[in-house]
Amino acid sequence: MQWETVIGLEVHTQLTTKSKIFSGASTAFGAEPNSQACQVDIALPGVLPVLNKGAVECGIRFGLAIGAKLNRVNVFDRKNYFYPDLPKGYQISQFPLPIVEGGSLDIQVGEGDKAVTKTIRITRAHLEEDAGKSLHEDFHGMTGIDLNRAGTPLLEIVSEPDMRSAAEAVAYAKALHTLVTWIGTCDGNMQEGSFRVDANVSVRPVGQQEFGTRREIKNLNSFRFLEQAINYEVRWQIEQIEDGHKIQQATVLFDPDTGETRMMRTKEDAHDYRYFPDPDLLPVKLDDDWIDRIQAAMPELPGAMRARFQRDYGLSAYDALGLTSQREMATFFTDTLALAGEANAKLVANWLQGEVSASLNRDEKDITQAPIAPAQLADLVKRIADGTLSNKLAKQVFEVLWTEGDQHGHSVDAIIEAKGLKQMSDSGEIERIIDEVLAQNQKNVEEFKAGKEKAFNALVGQVMKATKGKANPAQVNELLKRKLA
Amino acid sequence: MSLSLDDVKRIAHLARIRVSDTEAAQTQGQLNGIFSLIEAMQAVDTQGVEPMAHARDVYQRLRDDRATETDRREAYQAVAPQTEAGLYLVPKVIE
Numbered sequence: 001m002q003w004e005t006v007i008g009l010e011v012h013t014q015l016t017t018k019s020k021i022f023s024g025a026s027t028a029f030g031a032e033p034n035s036q037a038c039q040v041d042i043a044l045p046g047v048l049p050v051l052n053k054g055a056v057e058c059g060i061r062f063g064l065a066i067g068a069k070l071n072r073v074n075v076f077d078r079k080n081y082f083y084p085d086l087p088k089g090y091q092i093s094q095f096p097l098p099i100v101e102g103g104s105l106d107i108q109v110g111e112g113d114k115a116v117t118k119t120i121r122i123t124r125a126h127l128e129e130d131a132g133k134s135l136h137e138d139f140h141g142m143t144g145i146d147l148n149r150a151g152t153p154l155l156e157i158v159s160e161p162d163m164r165s166a167a168e169a170v171a172y173a174k175a176l177h178t179l180v181t182w183i184g185t186c187d188g189n190m191q192e193g194s195f196r197v198d199a200n201v202s203v204r205p206v207g208q209q210e211f212g213t214r215r216e217i218k219n220l221n222s223f224r225f226l227e228q229a230i231n232y233e234v235r236w237q238i239e240q241i242e243d244g245h246k247i248q249q250a251t252v253l254f255d256p257d258t259g260e261t262r263m264m265r266t267k268e269d270a271h272d273y274r275y276f277p278d279p280d281l282l283p284v285k286l287d288d289d290w291i292d293r294i295q296a297a298m299p300e301l302p303g304a305m306r307a308r309f310q311r312d313y314g315l316s317a318y319d320a321l322g323l324t325s326q327r328e329m330a331t332f333f334t335d336t337l338a339l340a341g342e343a344n345a346k347l348v349a350n351w352l353q354g355e356v357s358a359s360l361n362r363d364e365k366d367i368t369q370a371p372i373a374p375a376q377l378a379d380l381v382k383r384i385a386d387g388t389l390s391n392k393l394a395k396q397v398f399e400v401l402w403t404e405g406d407q408h409g410h411s412v413d414a415i416i417e418a419k420g421l422k423q424m425s426d427s428g429e430i431e432r433i434i435d436e437v438l439a440q441n442q443k444n445v446e447e448f449k450a451g452k453e454k455a456f457n458a459l460v461g462q463v464m465k466a467t468k469g470k471a472n473p474a475q476v477n478e479l480l481k482r483k484l485a
Numbered sequence: 486m487s488l489s490l491d492d493v494k495r496i497a498h499l500a501r502i503r504v505s506d507t508e509a510a511q512t513q514g515q516l517n518g519i520f521s522l523i524e525a526m527q528a529v530d531t532q533g534v535e536p537m538a539h540a541r542d543v544y545q546r547l548r549d550d551r552a553t554e555t556d557r558r559e560a561y562q563a564v565a566p567q568t569e570a571g572l573y574l575v576p577k578v579i580e
Contacts, residue, residue: 017550024553033571034562038554042561054550075538082501084575097538135572144572272499277538285544 001242002206005234006214007169007199008161011176012154013186014130014194015058021129021153022049022092029192037132037147043087048280051076055153056284058185059099059127060294062155065183065301066122068103070291076127076281079273084145085132093156095275098126099284100155105179106303107171108321115317120172121160128154155185161200161211166230170223173197174325178302182327190221197226201233203241212237213247217254217261229254233261305330313337313345322353329367332374339378340385347381355398372401372410379412392469393421424470427479430463433471434479437462448484456480487517 020027023040040047063070075097078090103122108115132147157176163169177195180186187194202214217233220226232254237247252261300308302324309320323333329352336348356377360370380397383389389397400408400415408414416422424430438445441462447455463476488496493513497504504512558571567574 019550019552019554024548024551026552026554028552032556032558034558034573035556035571036554037561038557039561044561050548051545052550053547056547073538073544080499084573084578134578136577139569139572139574141577142567142569142574143577144569144574146572274499279539282541282543282545283538284547 003203003234003238004206004208005164005166005230006161006202006204006211007163007166007230009159009163009169009173009176010198010200011157011159011173012130012196012198013157013180015055015153015155015185016187017052017054017058017153019052019054020151021052021055021127023151025151027152029189031148033144033146034148037150041087041132041151042147043089049092049278051281051284052153055127056099056286057294058153059125059155060286060291061183061298062125062157062180062185063100063103064291064295064298065179066100066103066105068100068122068125070286071097071099071101072286073097073283074099074286075283076278077275078278079128079275081271081273083131083134084143085134085147085150087132087147087150091129091131092278092281093128093275094126097283098124099286100125105172105175107168107175108317109168109171115321118162118168120162120168120175123158123160125155125157128156130154161202166227166234169199169230170227173223173226175302178325182302183298193221196221199226199230199233201230201237202247203234203237212241213249215247215249215261216251218251218264220254225254225256228256228259229261232259236261299327302327302330309333309345309349313342313349315345315349319346319349319353322357323349326367332367332370332377335374336377336381339375340381344381344385347384348377351377351381351398355395359402371403371405376401376405376410376412383412383416387425387472388416388423389421390423390469390472393423397421420470422470423472424467425472425475427475430467430471430475431479431483433466434463434476434483437466438483445484456484459484487520488513 015021017027019025020041023038025038025041026036028036034042040049060070074094076092077095079093079095080090082089100122101124104119105122106117106119109118110116130149130152132145132150135144135146138144159172163172177188180195181188189195197220199217199220200214201217202212204210204212215233215237217229220229233252240247248266250266251264253264254261306317306320306324309315309323310317315323322329324330333348333352336352337345340348356367356370356372360367380389380394380401383397384391384394396419397412397415400419401410401412405415408418437459441459444455444458444462448459459480460473460476463480464471464473490509490513493509493516494504497509497512562568562571562573565573
């Protein structure tokens with residue numbers, strides 16, 4: 001039987017506010033345990049929550065970015081459950097009236113030029129507070145509680161079950177990660193838990209309308225784990241059904257060491273949260289002025305920029321996606337283009353996607369830490385465009401620029417000069433070298449004249465070698481053909 | 486609508502309140518009394534009336550995003566039953 005996978009994601013994004021959602025305690029990461037947990041966060045009797053304007057603004061910004069409906073009046077509710085890292089006995093969240101409803105995000109499905117756009121619908125996004133952290137080890141049979149994270153603002157973003165493979169789920173998660181970091185509502189740091197993904201996964205026979213029973217994989221903190229966990233879960237569910245078992249609705253955890261998912265709790269012991277409006281907080285009103293001001297300050301979004309790059313610069317969908325995967329990368333591209341000229345857009349895109357990205361990966365650096373600036377990349381590209389550098393020489397210049405640019409005043413021309421990397425364009429000089437090469441390689445000349453094409457390439461290689469790679473290969477080809485004709 | 490004794494015990498469990506059978510029966514009567522009040526209210530025609538999330542018709546005031554709290558861990562932990570290495574210690578919980 002053919003099976004179809006159905007996936008919906010719930011993503012907890014930690015908001016970039018300085019203080020907590022309901023208290024004035026700091027949200028800075030990595031502080032001493034409980035040093036950033038104030039009386040509201042530890043739930044001393046009689047304390048009251050006061051809503052952080054910055055958190056609400058993040059919600060508005062996200063809603064605008066996905067074209068959603070912003071609920072002009074939205075309400076905070078209590079979600080009740082007992083756990084020691086939740087000292088109030090309830091989490092303040094939003095249930096029937098979240099700040100954001102609807103909206104969508106486009107993803108690219110498929111590789112390279114065969115990629116197509118697919119729209120993933122977003123159900124809702126709501127503001128809520130994070131819980132503290134439980135440390136289960138090393139306390140002689142007790143559990144240690146750190147409440148620094150308690151009260152940290154989150155925007156939980158819930159998608160419709162619109163994804164049909166692990167690859168689509170990863171593409172959506174990445175697009176969402178790009179978007180929230182782009183608009184600055186989340187720093188996107190997955191190691192620190194700023195962007196946590198839960199995946200609802202089910203399978204059904206191809207052609208069946210109803211969804212199968214789903215299991216929810218909790219707390220995936222990398223794109224790789226997301227992909228592995230879904231693929232394992234899908235295989236497991238299909239095997240279960242084919243073996244005649246029914247899938248029980250359940251919450252599962254992914255173990256990165258074994259690559260397997262394992263049951264955490266079944267539907268029977270699912271929580272009964274008994275939501276109700278929090279009487280400590282009044283409904284939140286978003287007035288149009290405020291929304292308009294936030295809208296006016298929004299940057300151009302990755303989707304719009306991607307379309308513009310394809311339309312105005314003739315870039316491929318693949319290049320456009322790569323260049324807009326991070327706002328700083330897109331800025332680097334447009335800054336370089338402003339200096340190199342739009343006619344060189346494809347060349348700049350190739351260099352950013354190629355050498356620059358490869359070097360960043362190799363050095364485990366981010367584009368913001370690149371040792372070269374847009375001005376140098378623009379100079380390099382200009383020197384390729386005007387024929388001073390061949391692609392091969394440009395790579396050598398780039399290498400010097402990247403590793404010891406400071407010794408050459410970060411100047412492309414200075415490096416070309418100092419390292420003698422200028423492409424030879426004096427055709428008289430090249431002709432002289434060609435004559436020498438022809439004289440020394442009579443055998444190849446004979447072979448070529450006898451119809452062996454390979455012999456020609458060997459001669460080009462010899463000339464390039466004799467010029468230390470500085471001749472323009474196209475020019476060598478042309479001159480050589482003329483001489484051998 | 487009325488609550489069964491099992492409903493009452495379940496709610497008590499969810500709220501982590503220990504009730505004896507006598508207390509449960511007593512509570513059942515009290516809660517059902519409240520439910521009859523709710524039923525009386527539900528008989529009112531509320532067609533076209535916006536649901537309210539709060540008894541007062543005002544909106545939440547917002548606080549500027551500034552970290553204003555200082556570290557008062559020592560004072561808070563002085564009243565905690567058990568602490569270690571800056572952590573509050575509680576009986577072991579693993580889900």
